[in-house]
Amino acid sequence: MVADRREQLRGRLVEAAEAAIEEGGLAAVKARALAETAGCAVGAIYNVFPDLDGLILAANQRTLEALDRVMTGAAAGADEPAAQLVALAEAYLDFAVRETRRWRALFEHRLPEAYPLPDWYGATLDQVFGHLVGPLERLFPDRPADEVREMAHALFAGTHGVVVLGLDGKLGRVGREVLSGRVRFLVRAALAGA
């Protein structure tokens, strides 16, 4: 098959990009280095991706899928909805701590103004985020669906904020336990107060 070789090259390039990110962050994703790792010419990258942004997007997609698996596991680990939500938030923190550079690349990567986010990317993000909706619906069965969705957004984003500022260390460098505490507080308190 002709498209097979193309697909194989795509795969090797995405792997190379992932490796580069794990090694030195987004800044380490460089055309010439990737080509060498993947065993092709620099120009070949542009045969199978529109540009490096497209390649990074593909690598980020794999990160999102990994995150999704982790979140799926976390939700299954608890029974009570509230405990599930706490577990999900902690799973998110865990993932960010364990895979810091890959996780960072998700948000560090700003694509050009006009670059359209691919559908499959947004879809995976929705899937990750969607893990919160089920437990929230069970916790607040008589609230309208859109209100529950807004709560899910707020909880997810809030957790994300704690993790972002915590790992960036921009407002004080702290350990994993402290972040865990903040995340638990935020989720528990928000649920109790809602």
Added chain:
Amino acid sequence: MVADRREQLRGRLVEAAEAAIEEGGLAAVKARALAETAGCAVGAIYNVFPDLDGLILAANQRTLEALDRVMTGAAAGADEPAAQLVALAEAYLDFAVRETRRWRALFEHRLPEAYPLPDWYGATLDQVFGHLVGPLERLFPDRPADEVREMAHALFAGTHGVVVLGLDGKLGRVGREVLSGRVRFLVRAALAGA
């Protein structure tokens, strides 16, 4: 005075950087363009700043000071501690919406691994963040100081998360009022549940 000319050049360069950021984001901060705007040679930048990162840091510092002024005003606008905290969170959102590119530059700018955050930078950040501590102490007068500080961190970071994900639009593009709603929910609920 000899140092005067240096200081003037520094000022013009920071202004040029701010203008560039407002115009096209961090990516638009380019040595040659800045030199032209500030009326100096490219090399002159490196006489008054260690590198472009240092210059960006100076520009970000000014953004932080602007943010601090906004937060100071917000805290003064309400009486009740809880209302103050909500106002602070909304002021943060407001600032990010109004000055999106300057605000983005604060977090988008990742300095090299070994680059030390200047003291004055961290100090200003602490100051911004510190606005939350007062109201929280009045709300929870019998909790230990470090617990209050942790709550402040969690609230600030949570708000930040809602704003970041909201303005990035990575998980669904939404309007300002929706974000406002999320922020209010998060702060109010967290306070009520704490």
Added chain:
DNA sequence: CACTTTTTTGAACGCCGTTCAAAAGGAGAT
């Protein structure tokens, strides 16, 4: 085999941050 089409290649281009030898600009002495 020759001929056409497709795929792959890597030198070349333009732009980037950064450097540093050389030019320009004072300050003081003659």
Added chain:
DNA sequence: ATCTCCTTTTGAACGGCGTTCAAAAAAGTG
């Protein structure tokens, strides 16, 4: 005014980046 010494400013040059595209290699076809 001229020469000297030191400081400041300059911008061409360097290495590295993403990206392109004419040419070479490979694959397909009769």
